Amino acid sequence: MSVAPAGKRNKDSLVTVTGIIRNNKAPSIAEAMSARVRLSDGREARFIEFPLPREKINLMPIHGQYAIVLPVSDYLPKKAILNPIPTGGAATGFMIGVVRDVTSEDLWQPTTLVILSFRDVTGRSYEISKRIATGSPLEVLDYRTLQHH
Numbered sequence: 141m142s143v144a145p146a147g148k149r150n151k152d153s154l155v156t157v158t159g160i161i162r163n164n165k166a167p168s169i170a171e172a173m174s175a176r177v178r179l180s181d182g183r184e185a186r187f188i189e190f191p192l193p194r195e196k197i198n199l200m201p202i203h204g205q206y207a208i209v210l211p212v213s214d215y216l217p218k219k220a221i222l223n224p225i226p227t228g229g230a231a232t233g234f235m236i237g238v239v240r241d242v243t244s245e246d247l248w249q250p251t252t253l254v255i256l257s258f259r260d261v262t263g264r265s266y267e268i269s270k271r272i273a274t275g276s277p278l279e280v281l282d283y284r285t286l287q288h289h
Contacts, residue, residue, distance in 0.1 A: 141254065141272055142199065142208070143215055143244045153244045155187065156199065156208075156236045159216060159268060163225040170266075173258040175235045177242065177272070182252040187237025189202035189217075197236065200215050210234050220258070 146154040155177065161170050175187040181253065192212050199208040213219065216233035225231050237245065246252075253271045259265050 141270070143247045143272060145244045147240070151218070151241060151243060153239045153242055153247050155239055155247065155254065155272075156210070156234060157256070157270075158232070158234045159202060159256060159270075160230050160232045160260070161216070161220055161225065161268070162230045163227060165227065165260075167224045167226045168260045168262075169222075169224050170216075170231065170258040170260060173217040173235070173256065175237060175254060175256050177239055177247060178253040178255060178265075178269075179242065179246060180249050185239045185242050186198065187235065189237050192236075210236070216256075217221055 141158065141239040142156045144154045155175075157175060176184050177187075178184050192215060195212055197210045197212065214233035216231065216235050219233045220231045223231065250271065253269045254272055255267055255269045257265065257267050270284065
């Protein structure tokens with residue numbers, strides 16, 4: 141998971157979440173996927189998606205550690221609908237989006253949650269949540285180095 145400042149005067153944030161969706165029932169797809177954050181004060185803000193490049197996204201950390209390469213084929217909202225998840229299987233991938241009017245400092249708090257929501261083929265809804273601050277602080281990225289290929 142990574143959080144980076146974005147927007148005018150860094151009042152928005154770019155959030156990247158990696159995740160896994162496990163399937164313990166009949167083979168299915170995951171559709172209508174969305175993500176949001178729940179801040180420590182209870183406010184919620186949705187990810188605003190943006191057009192992805194054709195092949196990959198390179199995220200370059202601020203402090204010159206390793207680059208993170210995200211193949212667009214692993215974009216969860218697309219991957220989990222195009223590739224049915226078998227019984228006992230899983231879909232791994234990422235979601236990326238801008239969170240408006242929430243700074244990266246506001247997001248990087250111990251109680252902030254990222255929540256992924258989706259439905260299976262029968263229409264049953266699911267949510268997966270994770271605290272943002274459980275990610276490594278080494279993954280805080282400078283959004284200006286986001287490269288689209």
